[in-house]
Amino acid sequence: MSSPANSRFQVDLRGMIELLSEHLYSSPSVFVRELLQNSVDAISARRLIDSTHTGSIEIELTGEGTNSPTIVITDTGIGLNLEEIEQFLATIGGSSKRATVDRPADFLGQFGIGLLACFLVTDEIVVITRSAKPASDQNQSTTGLEWRGKADGTYTVRQLSTEIMPGTQVFLKPKASAISFYRRDKLEGLLRNFGDFLYPPIHFLCGTTFQLINRDFPWNSSGEFHSRTDLLAFGKTLFDVEFIDAIPIRSESGKASGVAYLLPNEVSAGVRQQHRVYLKGMLVSDKIDNILPEWAFFARCVINAEELRPTASREMFYTNDIYDQTRNELGESIRQYLIRMKRLDPLRLQELVHIHSLAIRSLCTHDDECLNLFADLLPFETTLGVMTLGDFIKENQLVRYVPSIDQFRQLAPVTTAEGIHLLNAGHIYDEQILLRCAQLRSDIQIEAFDSGQLADRLESLTFKEREDSFELAKIADLVLREYQCESEIVKFHPMELPSLYIQGTNSELLRLVDQGSESQDPLFSSILGNFARSVESGYARLQLNYRNPLIQRIAKLSNRQGQTYCIEMLFVQALLMARVPLRQKETRLLNRSLLGMIEWSLDERKGDECESF
Numbered sequence: 001m002s003s004p005a006n007s008r009f010q011v012d013l014r015g016m017i018e019l020l021s022e023h024l025y026s027s028p029s030v031f032v033r034e035l036l037q038n039s040v041d042a043i044s045a046r047r048l049i050d051s052t053h054t055g056s057i058e059i060e061l062t063g064e065g066t067n068s069p070t071i072v073i074t075d076t077g078i079g080l081n082l083e084e085i086e087q088f089l090a091t092i093g094g095s096s097k098r099a100t101v102d103r104p105a106d107f108l109g110q111f112g113i114g115l116l117a118c119f120l121v122t123d124e125i126v127v128i129t130r131s132a133k134p135a136s137d138q139n140q141s142t143t144g145l146e147w148r149g150k151a152d153g154t155y156t157v158r159q160l161s162t163e164i165m166p167g168t169q170v171f172l173k174p175k176a177s178a179i180s181f182y183r184r185d186k187l188e189g190l191l192r193n194f195g196d197f198l199y200p201p202i203h204f205l206c207g208t209t210f211q212l213i214n215r216d217f218p219w220n221s222s223g224e225f226h227s228r229t230d231l232l233a234f235g236k237t238l239f240d241v242e243f244i245d246a247i248p249i250r251s252e253s254g255k256a257s258g259v260a261y262l263l264p265n266e267v268s269a270g271v272r273q274q275h276r277v278y279l280k281g282m283l284v285s286d287k288i289d290n291i292l293p294e295w296a297f298f299a300r301c302v303i304n305a306e307e308l309r310p311t312a313s314r315e316m317f318y319t320n321d322i323y324d325q326t327r328n329e330l331g332e333s334i335r336q337y338l339i340r341m342k343r344l345d346p347l348r349l350q351e352l353v354h355i356h357s358l359a360i361r362s363l364c365t366h367d368d369e370c371l372n373l374f375a376d377l378l379p380f381e382t383t384l385g386v387m388t389l390g391d392f393i394k395e396n397q398l399v400r401y402v403p404s405i406d407q408f409r410q411l412a413p414v415t416t417a418e419g420i421h422l423l424n425a426g427h428i429y430d431e432q433i434l435l436r437c438a439q440l441r442s443d444i445q446i447e448a449f450d451s452g453q454l455a456d457r458l459e460s461l462t463f464k465e466r467e468d469s470f471e472l473a474k475i476a477d478l479v480l481r482e483y484q485c486e487s488e489i490v491k492f493h494p495m496e497l498p499s500l501y502i503q504g505t506n507s508e509l510l511r512l513v514d515q516g517s518e519s520q521d522p523l524f525s526s527i528l529g530n531f532a533r534s535v536e537s538g539y540a541r542l543q544l545n546y547r548n549p550l551i552q553r554i555a556k557l558s559n560r561q562g563q564t565y566c567i568e569m570l571f572v573q574a575l576l577m578a579r580v581p582l583r584q585k586e587t588r589l590l591n592r593s594l595l596g597m598i599e600w601s602l603d604e605r606k607g608d609e610c611e612s613f
């Protein structure tokens, strides 16, 4: 069999141009960026052959508001000769900017497709150009060359008769769908957006107005930053936010410098901020959300990088090793700054921790250095009021904490009366932070406090008190058995608290299982039922406070039914106080007992008893 002949792919030129111009970019506005970028590159190329050349770029809008407005962008760059026009302008994917061994790529462009973005706003691109290269390198004349490229893939080139200065001019006239880009406000906005920090000077000319577009970053290439006030003012112009602080950040790997701004409002830990990232002064995107580490979600930054690699659309970066290293190094800058702030300006750091408490808590759980930095400043709810962990430690050698908010609320009045100070570690990250602190720091001892420990501290009744409350204790035992709850009459402070519901080791779990088995699904109920039997002692405990006058009066009540109602209601009230969700049978108990009690108190004969009680 003869070997198959090698054939070449065919290219549908119109389709290719449509693909590269219409579908690569997220908005037609990028044509401004591509034109500016080509002019900047052309000036850089000219400086390679003439280092004294400073260069300038001018954008003019003529005929605004007429049927035929025109955008003209003029640069004093390297220009093109006939051969280069064929090789680069007229060849899709042809670029004069690729790096060679003796000349590293220092250009913004590289793919040879950017100019096609102009087809988003025009049907024809007209380029008039004259090369700045010495005449000996080429058969060059002092008149210009004109290249006209159309969206259908055809083009013409001709030598003009008029003499022009070296450099390039690009002329665009609107296609019907893009007329809005030929308005002064819109064009000026786009020039500022993309050209704000490019070099050399860029001027915008429209009617009688002539203005400078670009400005400098508030830091220089040697990594020297302007004052904090200047950086904050700069942040306000970029993001329109009054930030609380500005942190200079740098990365060697991405040759990047910039400022991370601390947000003045609390942000949720999962939300990624949108950062403004420039490549050699050209805006790549103001929506890059992964240039800072995830933990730095309380900051928005502006970065100018030299070494990051943009994608072909130049609206994102490739996430390669350099990108990852850059992210880590920028994060490290933020961390080091905060470490210094703790030493030099602790009040400002305290303010930051106050606003971004949740974010910083999350950061502390996976970063020991940050834990050391922030732990003492973190605010906690305690039985002494809201205070920082550092202040709580000063007053309590042993940090007793409760890992659940409900339990903390339930225990706080009793422990306060008993002189025990508790810290509420029921919020997300809190317990992890305390455990890690105890591992890392010798000055912190912690202990999880549970209601069982409290039970040991409750005072027993005297013999006489036990005798007086014997009947009540019996009734309480009887009533509560059905609800997997034991009861005990003891004395504790504060005396205003009539009862306290204490969950046993497995009682919480058993309540959940029990709640589940109240479900309508018989299979699910039976599985949960079997599981419940395998769990050991799931009894909770209702502590009735004999110091409380009401409990003493109930104990003295001679009416058994009345005592039963009282116990039932105290039980449900204790559950509600402890924020334990009621099971169906407890809701039924609440209804039954409440109605019973009302009936009982309305009954005249029992009503008399009720009065004395």
Ligand SMILES: Nc1ncnc2c1ncn2[C@@H]1O[C@H](COP(=O)(O)OP(=O)(O)OP(=O)(O)O)[C@@H](O)[C@H]1O
Binding pocket: 034, 038, 039, 042, 075, 077, 078, 079, 080, 088, 089, 094, 095, 096, 097, 108, 109, 110, 111, 112, 113, 114, 115, 116, 167, 168
């Ligand atoms: N203003 C200009 N002055 C001189 N040459 C230019 C100018 N604009 C375009 N060119 C030439 O046309 C070529 C193609 O430009 P185009 O914008 O399509 O791609 P690129 O800039 O090389 O790469 P990229 O697709 O990454 O932007 C350039 O490589 C350059 O040689």
